[in-house]
Every structure is written in structure tokens, then in C-alpha cells.
Amino acid sequence: xxxxxxxxxxxxxxxPHLLGWLRDAEPDVVALQELKMQDEAFPHEAIExxxxxxxCNGQKTYNGVALLxxxxxxxxxxxxxxxxxxxxxxxxxxxTVDGIRVVSVYxxxxxxxxSEKFDYKLRFLAALNDYLxxxxxxxxxxxxxxxxxxxxxxxxxxxxxxxxxxxxxxxAERAALQGLCDLGLTDAYTKPFLPDGRFTWxxxxxxxxxxxxxxxxxxxxxxxALLDWVREWKVDLNPRRLERPSDxxxxxxxx
DNA sequence: ATGGTCGGATGCCGA
Numbered sequence: 001x002x003x004x005x006x007x008x009x010x011x012x013x014x015x016p017h018l019l020g021w022l023r024d025a026e027p028d029v030v031a032l033q034e035l036k037m038q039d040e041a042f043p044h045e046a047i048e049x050x051x052x053x054x055x056c057n058g059q060k061t062y063n064g065v066a067l068l069x070x071x072x073x074x075x076x077x078x079x080x081x082x083x084x085x086x087x088x089x090x091x092x093x094x095x096t097v098d099g100i101r102v103v104s105v106y107x108x109x110x111x112x113x114x115s116e117k118f119d120y121k122l123r124f125l126a127a128l129n130d131y132l133x134x135x136x137x138x139x140x141x142x143x144x145x146x147x148x149x150x151x152x153x154x155x156x157x158x159x160x161x162x163x164x165x166x167x168x169x170x171x172a173e174r175a176a177l178q179g180l181c182d183l184g185l186t187d188a189y190t191k192p193f194l195p196d197g198r199f200t201w202x203x204x205x206x207x208x209x210x211x212x213x214x215x216x217x218x219x220x221x222x223x224x225a226l227l228d229w230v231r232e233w234k235v236d237l238n239p240r241r242l243e244r245p246s247d248x249x250x251x252x253x254x255x
Numbered sequence: 256a257t258g259g260t261c262g263g264a265t266g267c268c269g270a
Binding site: 009010012013034036060061062109111117149203204205206208244246247 | 258259260261262263264268269270
């Protein structure tokens with residue numbers, strides 16, 4: 001079973017990349033983020049033709065998330081957004097596939113430490129914590145996959161001196177991510193699995209990818225029942241090397 | 256045309 005997460009940064013622009021990558025990587029379950037499109041525009045037909053079924057929680061211009069499952073797998077008990085958390089932004093969708101509860105999440109970027117958006121990021125992560133607490137109580141097998149916009153440790157940045165205490169790396173953000181793990185979730189990333197490096201995002205500016213000026217901010221968190229089954233964690237750099245790529249690369253965990 | 260580069264939507268904003 002291959003679980004994957006990918007921030008595509010506009011599904012409209014990246015649809016050819018997504019279809020090619022589904023063919024090459026053959027993931028079983030995919031969490032997508034930053035669709036930047038409404039539900040009516042979601043390319044169900046092309047994704048069905050590629051052998052996948054999909055559910056989405058879209059939004060115009062910003063955000064938007066989806067879950068894909070390789071047929072004949074089906075996505076059941078779909079829940080959109082964080083129940084009870086008032087939020088106009090579409091950042092969460094959950095479903096059950098083959099007995100596993102999967103969540104696609106696009107955590108708030110936060111812009112700058114101390115900003116209004118930073119405050120929203122921390123409130124979002126607190127609400128996500130409450131939600132995942134409930135999900136863990138009802139689903140033994142839980143996989144929470146997405147763009148967390150948090151680099152867990154200094155090693156997860158290309159330049160700790162530059163990034164430390166800034167946005168994506170501040171103590172408050174790292175504590176919030178650790179808070180999710182304290183619920184009973186574990187980052188599937190483990191250091192022996194580094195065939196193509198550990199970074200998942202590179203800024204478009206200043207030739208970030210060519211110089212490998214990256215961060216590890218996309219994660220797959222697993223409940224204990226799934227963690228024992230992890231065989232491999234990897235970043236798939238192939239889509240990031242294409243013309244007009246997303247600024248993120250997919251993370252794939254093989255169970 | 257909009258900071259550096261993208262994407263999307265305008266007369267920049269968010270990342």
C-alpha cells in the first residue's frame with residue numbers, strides 16, 4: 001500500500017503532471033493540497049480515466065484539498081473541513097479507504113511570526129489537534145497527510161541559521177506539530193530512508209530547487225497501528241524536475 | 256503591469 005501527499009499549487013496547471021505521476025508512481029491513496037479551484041472545476045473525468053476515484057473540498061483562488069484512491073478502492077464516510085471549527089478556508093478533507101482513515105490537510109502558511117495569519121495558523125493547528133484526538137479515538141488506523149508548513153527540526157532546513165525562529169520553524173509551530181504527535185501520531189519519516197534527500201519544498205525564487213535550498217514541510221503522520229508497517233519513506237523528485245513544476249514534491253510512504 | 260517566481264485575479268495578494 002502506497003500512501004502519498006502532494007501540494008500541487010494549482011490542479012488546473014498541474015493536471016498533466018499529476019496524471020503522469022499517477023502512472024509512474026502508482027500510489028494507492030493520494031492527498032492533494034492547494035488545488036486553487038472550486039469543486040465544479042475538479043477534473044473528475046481525467047482522474048477516473050487514470051484509474052482513480054476522487055473527493056474534493058475546493059475553493060476559488062486559494063487552498064482546496066482532495067483525496068484520490070486507486071480503483072477498485074473506494075473513499076467512504078467523507079468529511080469536509082474540521083467539524084466545529086469556523087473557517088471559510090478549505091483546508092481539510094477526510095475519508096476511509098480500505099479500513100484506513102485518511103486525512104488531507106493544508107495547514108495555514110502563517111506568513112510571519114507574530115502576524116495575524118500566524119495567529120490563525122496556531123488556532124488552526126489547535127483545532128486540528130482537537131479533531132485528530134477524536135479521529136484517533138474512533139479509528140485505529142489513521143494517516144494524516146499534507147502540507148503542514150512546519151519544518152520539525154533544524155535538520156529539516158537547508159540552512160538552520162537562516163531559518164531558525166522564522167516562519168515554518170518557530171518554537172510555537174514546532175510545538176503545535178509535536179502536539180499532534182503527542183496524540184499518538186508519528187512522522188513516517190525516518191533517517192535511513194533518504195534515497196533522494198529529505199526536502200519536500202523549494203522556493204521558486206533564487207533557483208531554490210537547482211541549489212537544493214529546501215525544507216521538509218510535507219509530512220505523513222501515522223497512528224501506531226500503521227507505523228509498524230512502514231517499509232519506505234521517500235520524496236519523489238521527478239515531478240519537481242519537470243517544466244513548470246509545483247514548488248512541492250510528492251512524499252510517498254510504502255506500507 | 257503587479258520585488259526576487261510562481262498562480263490567480265486583478266489594478267496585487269498569498270505562498
